[in-house]
Amino acid sequence: MTWALGVDVGGTFTDFFAYEAATGASAVLKLPSTPDDPARAIAEGLKRLAAAGGIPAEAIDRFAHGTTVATNALIQRRGGRVALVTTEGFRDLVEIGRQTRPRIYDLQADNPPPLAPRERRFEVAERVGGKGQVVTALDDDAIADIVEQVRAAEVEGCAVCLLFSFLNPDHERRIGAAIEAALPDVLVSLSSDVQPEFREYERFSATLLNAFLQPRLTRYLTGLGETLKTAAPRAAIGINQSSGGLMSIARAAQVPIRTALSGPAAGAVGAAYAGHLSDRPDLITFDMGGTSTDVCLIADGAPTMAFEREVAGFPIRQTSVDINTVGAGGGSIAWVAPDGLLKVGPTSAGAEPGPACYGRGGDQPTVSDANLVLGRLSPVLIGGEMRLDRAAAAAALAPVMAALDLSLEQAALGIIAVVNSNMVRAIRAVSIERGHDPRDFVLIAFGGAGALHSADVAAELGISEVVVPSAPGILCAQGLVVSDLRENFVATCRTRLPGDPAMLQAVLDGLSERAAAWHETERIDTSARDLMLTVDMRYVGQNYELGVSIGEDGALGANARPTLPDAAALTRLFHAEHDRAYGHHDQSAPIEIVNLRLTAVGRLPDPGAPKTVGAGAAENRDRRPVWFESGPEEADVVDRLTLEPGQRLAGPTVITQLDSTILVPPDWYHRTDPAGNLILEHTP
8 A cells, every 4th residue: 555645834833644555545744833843743744644645754755745745934034144146237126126116006015125134145257149149258257257246145045136147048057057066055946947038137036035945944844855865765755835835845945936826836736636526627715724815716617817917016027826815713713903994914823822711821812712702613623632712712702892882792793804805805906806707616715714714705606506525624745646747948938929930849849858857867758758748928019928828738648849829829729828817918919928938747656535534523413502693603613524425404504523623504405426525505
């Protein structure tokens, strides 16, 4: 027996999902995170799975990991001490940016200061032109001078970002090699490796962020690798990327910027897979955890992708699952603003001390405390591992009650209403604001708290159906198990249609050769290989481009030579995509190609529907009062393991399980489908 294991480290909990291919068996585990060293919770979880789940270390042959280490390092600005080397005259580019304010109506808000202050930004006399030609040659004396400046700066990482290096990376590579040879302890990031695309500011920013993250991620991944040498000695290790695919631990150490949205991306992949099992390809994900809520739109079974976004105020131009995140989670703290209005988040109680009801010293009112006093959250969680303190929760809500002159239940309902409103706005941002009607989609709820709020959120959006996967609190970890290996390759080749077909094909062949080399390096079987092609296009004069997939969902097949359609076909595809995104297109406007993107995929075995074991003892059916806007209602309290497939039951019901609690309000029904997903249906 061999097991595939997915481990997702979140801000509050670390989740484990194990799958055994031969029998279809699966096991789940949820432990509190250890923010000071995330690997400690992973090591403890592996011990528990071995002891209680019958999963010995030698039986784990695949270990897939989603991590928030990079995200937290950016938010907290706790990365390495870094320097920046750039073309003479462009030292201040990362500070000037695009001269836009982060919030147009807030005159006090500024963009975050560069991660390399001006005294650690060094210029070198060289210049590459806009066609890749050498305008000013780079000599050895200039390289030696740069090496000495980096040495004197006493840095852990160095970003090398030269003009037009995405067209001609020779100067960057020479500088990088010299720094690595003279200063082996300094980790070097080249912009031509991290993000070989045009737009200097975004490329420089992404590379500087990568250099900032490298020291911390390298230490973490090295420690994790050492832990797994004994905890899972036979396992092939994959680190999840923001784009939703896995990469090797060595590659993750080279480009840690790709892990900035690692955990949320795994949730979107897991949600798409759960929707596939229940024949629901059009979904809106609703992943509510302890510190934040992540939402994403899934159309035709595939999460929407983005090529540019911000993390902690820094622009990152990397392929990623298009996720909108808000500071709304079970640990989000409620507070009354000076204007007398109730606010919730974005500050969170986190894992330590956590909400007041956790009994770990927290005393701030949180969403979890509100759910507990309303009877929505059961006082026993994680199969008895956690016992919640209702009296502590009520005491924490006292300041809100006093400030707003409300009863305990009214204050708790107010907190729930505000946090729900925050999450509804996030969903509107990925649906209505992008031309999609949320009523055409099914809401899929997961995360530890998603199923507690999903029905209320769905009703406010006019969504009549909610899917709750078999292990909603573990779905990000499950998404890691069903993720494929992926590597993205990109080349900038700006040309107006019809362009030069021979030149475009030559660029595409170069990307294809790199993809083939990656497939070989990763030892991916020929039958499991795939390629996906996207062309970034725009009208001439537009500032941003649209990604146009070539082939069915961009998939080209295992052994196909990537080729582009003719200019007429590309024009039709671009107009269709422009219509979808903006509601119009212009037949007469000239179009240009900006980038070619080729994604190499290594397909991993499909685990099928999980047959969960080790989920804890079933509770007997019970009843308790649960508060809704209309007042208290007597609700059934049942363990999910006792629900029979196909049985349709009416709310109000509180459904408990190891990793989550599901709330079915009045006027909602619930049933379990053949795939093991729980379906909630609204009957107005």
